[in-house]
Amino acid sequence: MYDLLFKYFQSKVNIDQDQFDVLAPQFKRFDTKRNEFLLRRGEICKYNYFVNEGCLRFFTTNKEGQQMTRYFAFPGKFGTSLASFIELEPSFEYIQSVEQSQILAISRQDFFELVDSNPVINKIYRDILEMAYITSQKRIYGLQGDTALDRLKWLMEYQPKILSKLSNKVIASYLGVTPYTLSRLKTEL
Amino acid sequence: MYDLLFKYFQSKVNIDQDQFDVLAPQFKRFDTKRNEFLLRRGEICKYNYFVNEGCLRFFTTNKEGQQMTRYFAFPGKFGTSLASFIELEPSFEYIQSVEQSQILAISRQDFFELVDSNPVINKIYRDILEMAYITSQKRIYGLQGDTALDRLKWLMEYQPKILSKLSNKVIASYLGVTPYTLSRLKTEL
DNA sequence: TGAAAACCTTGCCATAGCGCAACACTCTTA
């Protein structure tokens, strides 16, 4: 159950089995059904999630009710609604299980106690934040300056898993286009 | 010279003058002219910058050569080309001084030594990353789902300094529209 | 301080992407 998480930690920092065994029990297992919500807008996000199997989608809706997807967490990735998780304020986004998934969740309090007390976890959290921020920067530039077709090509090259595993509807909501447009773009490839 | 930086640190964590005096000298002062580049695409970003006076702009260009702005650092803000700064890889973005500015810069090595050895700095860096990431998330959602007019209104409400201090050309490059469109949108407000 | 450069605005038309409607296809799940 904790294999993937241990591998993840090892890939980031030096950590041995004993150190890991101390903190692993703080991660509780959740099993989710397809399309199940782990968090809805307006709720407080109490957990940081690690995906063991399946996929989580992080999205919000604009005033026309259209969904916009920010991030897909595949196996071996962390994800949370950070603003809510940090500040204990109502979340502006949803977290939904795209398919039947197995999730490890650590509570806010346990997580930040670890971050403050355990240099290994501190470093991992720093890494996650740095990488997530850099990814966001690139995505901002992509949304600002590339055409929808460019963004689709970028996705094919760098995130092929998204294209192969997910529905056109959610892919479109990630690219920032309508499903109509995505369908048309695919004929231009 | 270090007043603003000290205030910044105090606003984030408990720090007294003695603690601050130890680390302050690691920040070297740079004075920049209007439109001077601190970093060009392809160069390695060696410093983390703190703005004392003036303003720095962080941007890149797409393949048509249009500029896209990600962030403006006003007095009391940090900014760097993070991917390059962390990984020592060539930067994909530029850092330019919008106007005559006074900057405090700390080198990569000094910075990460502080982050690893000094809990106060570690916490500040964590805060910066968290806030920057949250801001990026909101910006991604804004670019994906709101019209250009919505984004302009958002800017007026939450970042009025950008509208009042900067040229239309760079504001447009931040909103992800052309200067033509921005000019037209302003008549619709 | 005055010429040159940069910037802002606006008319006009071009284009990318939107969104309805209709239909085909494909997963559920009872």
Add this chain to the structure above:
DNA sequence: TAAGAGTGTTGCGCTATGGCAAGGTTTTCA
């Protein structure tokens, strides 16, 4: 296994934004 819900495709017209051109205004700096 059949009905229904959800998903993908495509024709058509619409809207938001892009981009050239031309003119007026502001800024820069020698």
